[in-house]
Amino acid sequence: METIQSIKPLIAVLVSICVVPLLVLCKKPNLREGWTFAAAAVKLLLVLSMLPVILNGNQIVYTLVEGVPGVAIKFRVDALGMLFACVAASLWIITSAYSIGYMRGLKEHSQTRYYVFFALALSATIGVAFSANLLTLYLFYEMLSLATYPLVTHHQDREARAAGRKYLTYILGTSIGLVLPAMLVCYHLTGTLEFASQGFLAGACNRGLAGVLLVFFIFGFAKAAVMPFHGWLPAAMVAPTPVSALLHAVAVVTVGVFSIVRILTGVFGTELLGQFDFGVIICAIASVTIIVASLIALSQDNLKRMLAFSTIGQLSYIILGVGLLSPKGITGGMLHIAMHAFGKITLFFCAGAIFMATGKRNISEMVGIGRRMPWTMGAFFVGSLSIIGLPPTGGFISKWYLVLGTLEANQMTFLLVLLGSSLLSAAYFMPVVYRAFFPPPGKAMFENKVGEAPILCVAPPVITAFISVVLFFYPEPFFRLVSMAVRFIGGN
């Protein structure tokens, strides 16, 4: 394995920051969105141009400045980061297209501000993906929290204020109150914060301290919405739908989970976790979240809130997978980052498209909508299959590996959790789809004049749904990245 010095990661991060002045100064909406697209395309190309290097087993490293002795602001592109960056960068383009359709269609105010902070959020996301150490990760993590605040509270009404308050309380409160001290303790113990293939904490602390640190980290990255720090996510549903899509699939929650995965693998190391028997604890925390979130999702009528609780559950799959500490489990967990992103973003796009076309938010008001919006609901169906984990969608692959992981780790309890939660997700998704396409006679709520949303809002979910299916048949690039990441962690 070679280490290549290159400024590319920095540029990839900065692209969307650099475009901000252009967005602010552009008076014409078309030009403004043109810049957004250009930045998104450049960013994706930059990320993809690094892909072959990574697939050849190399790493790309770039050190910006040394903030604290021994801990620099430093980027490193490895397989796991690459996987995440690919997902985020490709989804940014699609989300941008969707945003244009959505924001224009609903004639939202302050669109410039929206695009600016969207771009900033993407920068932060790529930054998290490419972080080489905990400090850099923390930096971009905080940047993301702040950049998404104006997005979440976009409507600037009373509800948005309450949601924004909750959002910041959870996210900043935990990151300053838990992650920061934990990070400083790590630095104090070892003098470094650099992610290592087997972690850097080994030998530096005893079991009790490590346990405390672990708990601080898992709950501290509240973006991962591990219960009981999940409350902000349903509240943040007041945001415009593209933002919800961004929060759930591209940026925020995924960043949270990604950070936890990084911490578990890069700070603690699987060996240390195994040695202290922390795997079970992690899995238990994740399982509770999975089951409880799925149960709550069952009782939701608001579509977006249901999706939010579904997300909370699904994210913990990833943590569960890594917590199993078996290669297959970790593979499944990491793959799930990508698979869930594509599936969930489809669902959010669809929810937004339905809202645009009909103004409806609640599931009970969507009876028969499949007849009027076949494309949208078709995509919704595929997305939900992916989330449930059924073929022929990518979700199946990751769930398959998760199941194999539980078998490999000989953890039957968690196997049951996985299967149970799959059933639960089927239970909350399938009725929606069924009633949309096959309304009970005479109960269909829509007349002929309701049609599909504008093309810019329909095409994105269809595309992402399509990708979900493609990923089932051809998961090769992601799969290779993940297996490389797992090999890296395994140390061989």
Add this chain to the structure above:
Amino acid sequence: MSDLVVTLLGKYNYWLCVILMMIGLYAMIAKNNLIKKLVGMNIFQTSIILFYVSIGCKKGATISILEHGAGHHGVDPTHYINPLPHVLMLTAIVVSVSTFGVALALAIKVYRKHKTLEEDEILMQLRSE
């Protein structure tokens, strides 16, 4: 016992300065009238000046202005008191005068607004604002 007496009496200048200092400080803390506080402040500063000046003292020495012609053939330092504290205290006096001047100006400005210099009355006015 005699040691103690010697210690006490041998440094009575410092004792007196400290007592004076504390009188001034007490006035600054406890008095209600702003001008009385200012006077306390002045006493406080003056006592420090006295304290310094008494540092410069040497038994049997005269003021540090060299006698005529003395400068040319070797000066016996024990004949003259230490000039440095005097220099320092010239500065301190000037500082205390300047502070006093500015303080009076501020007091007048306070009086212009509140028509009183009693602190409790001023505070009452401020609270009722």
Add this chain to the structure above:
Amino acid sequence: MKAIGLIIVVLAGALLLYSTQDFPFWGDPASPAGTHTATYYLTKAFEETSVPNVVTAVLADYRGFDTMFETGVIFCAGLGCFVLLRLSRSRDEDSYYRHVATGITLHIKSAKIPDVSSEFERIDTLWTPYDLIVKTVCRLLAPFVQLFGLYVIAHGHHSPGGGFQGGVILGASVILIAISHNMRTAIGRISEKTIHILMAVGVLLYSGIGALCILLGGNFLDYASLSRILFTNEIEARSLGILGVEVGVGITVMAVMITIYNNLSSDGRLDEGL
């Protein structure tokens, strides 16, 4: 508050007194303070500056930098009083005039006598009786006071005195006029603008001499380097440099004293004094 004050005072006093136990006895010639730097000043000052008054030598030369800021402090005080108290004029008020020859006073509402000729003089609203003896005595005294002030400044090298003391005496002479006559008379002699410019000129003289030393190749306030333009040896140059800064100090102190008095006594209106 009184109880707290008492506690603080007693505590601080006790600490201070307790710590005097390690002090040398009063007047001990062998104490560190009496020997370390003091010996140097006493033995070397005359050689190096040719000023017999060691206090002046230390004040204006060895620790001349301190003294410059000390003058700066005085300047700040003057400026501070001005800034805090001075009110802008042009308020229509009643005014009083006195006919000089007869002593008759006129009370004019919201107007002024356009051209204040020598026959009329403006007097304070709170009218003080016309006092010939005090006025005359003070007016006669003022020049002598000023002369003494100048002597104190100039003779600071050889006797107790110097810029501060002399400046205060000079200022007092003007204040004397202001008290015995009224403030208008004093300001008529030396206007507010003049005072302020003098205030600045005095300290500028001091720091300017210091800066001149840099230009002449020495360190800041190194009067020895003035010898090149004064055509004397370095020691004499130091002595002259000290005199120069003392004059500067004197000017500033005088001007500041007057400013402070004027502003404080007239509540910033500079029209009528005490």
Add this chain to the structure above:
Amino acid sequence: MTNHYPALIVVLPLLFAFVVSGVAWVKKSLCFPLTIVGMGLSAGLSVCLLGRVATTGLVEYRMGGWETPWGIGYHVDYLNALVVTVVTVLAFINLIATRKNVVEETPEKAGAFYSLYLLFIVGLTGIVLTGDLFNLYVLLEVASLTSYALIGMGNGRAPMSALNYLFVGTVGGCFYLLGVGYLYIMTGSLNMVDVATLLPQMYHSSAVVMAFIFCLVGVGIKMAFFPLHMWLPNAYGFAPTAVGSLIAPLMTKVMVYVLIRLILTVFSVDFAFVILKMGDPMVWLSSLAIVAGAVFALAQKNLKRMFCYIIVSEIGYMMGGAWLGNNTGMTGAILHIFNDAIMTLCLFLCAGSIYYRVRGLELDRLKGLFSKMPVTMACLVAGALSIIGVPPTCGFFSKWYLISGGLEAGQYGFVAALLFSSLVNVVLFFRVIEISYYGDFEDHHGHGSSGEAVMEAPASMLVPLLIVSIGLIVVGLYTGGIVNHLINPLLLKQGFLG
């Protein structure tokens, strides 16, 4: 000329101060340009001095050419150079930024105002550069006296606050003077380095201990260290805008510098930490200061007063860091002097330009300000993030050092206090941001006259503000450089405890 830098940094503003006050009576319009020139020269020279010190490690200067225990000497090492650069550069930026405030608030006395402004800077730079204990006192009084006068220039409660500040400040100055007097009695010298060489034989004398305590209390009063902070919020809060944003960032930081200088150079680390064992109680007091400042700040309804209590809390950061007794903590404290000055300036400048447009700083008058003054508010957010300690702003890095210093020293109370204040700062600032972001949706009846006239602050205010807020991030990113090139060599040279 280059070897005169240390003197010129102090003397040039002094000369210009006198010139400005004289010129004000001849031609008023010249005052501001002259002040700019004087301040700019001083700032430029301090940057040059910093560069020189960074390469040579020490620059010495003898006033009047006299050798040091006899005359007054400047002894400029990394610490002085760093702090003096901060002081002059920030004062320069503030001078430009607040010009319109000055024109508006003190139109007639602009000449005197700028003269006092320069004298204040003279005081601060002199304090920072000097190597003489008594000279420090004189300059302390120059700085204090000018600040009393400047604060007293404000309207309303300002004179009363200034008078209170004067009382307290004079007591502080006198205590310091008393401390110096004790030192002088024991050593016979006033030069810092000389005193430091004479002191070690009498470390156990009660007089030296008392000298240290009195210096500490005196400086503590001047820096508003809890519980001696009562004067600060009123004095800074009611001061004229330009004065608040000048004094608040600089005065307290310079006082912290004085304390660090006393510990490092005069009394030595051994004395403060090993012999007196004052580390623990002082750190606890600092933690208390941090918590108290944060809690008081929560209760404020006025933006500027809120900032004032934040300063009280930040003083606790620096004092705590300095008293942790290890390298990391001291690094954090010194770094925080630097960073906190920039952050505070940023916040006060924002307050200044808001006040310029809105005519009030009560929190409920900030409604909807984000849409009306976006740039100003963005800078406020940058300052807020730095105070909270969000990377990559500089506030994060000093907090980082402070916390790791606390962990190293095992002072978990201090660490907890730091984290607590970070969280409180989140609440404080997001309350402000929320109010100004959401506007007035509860009241649909329109909000009177205040709503119409408000617009973005003029460019002369915005540009300096933007420079400062970008500086927050740039300084943050270059923390490593500052620590490696300036602070580490300093602590190494002072033989700081490992």
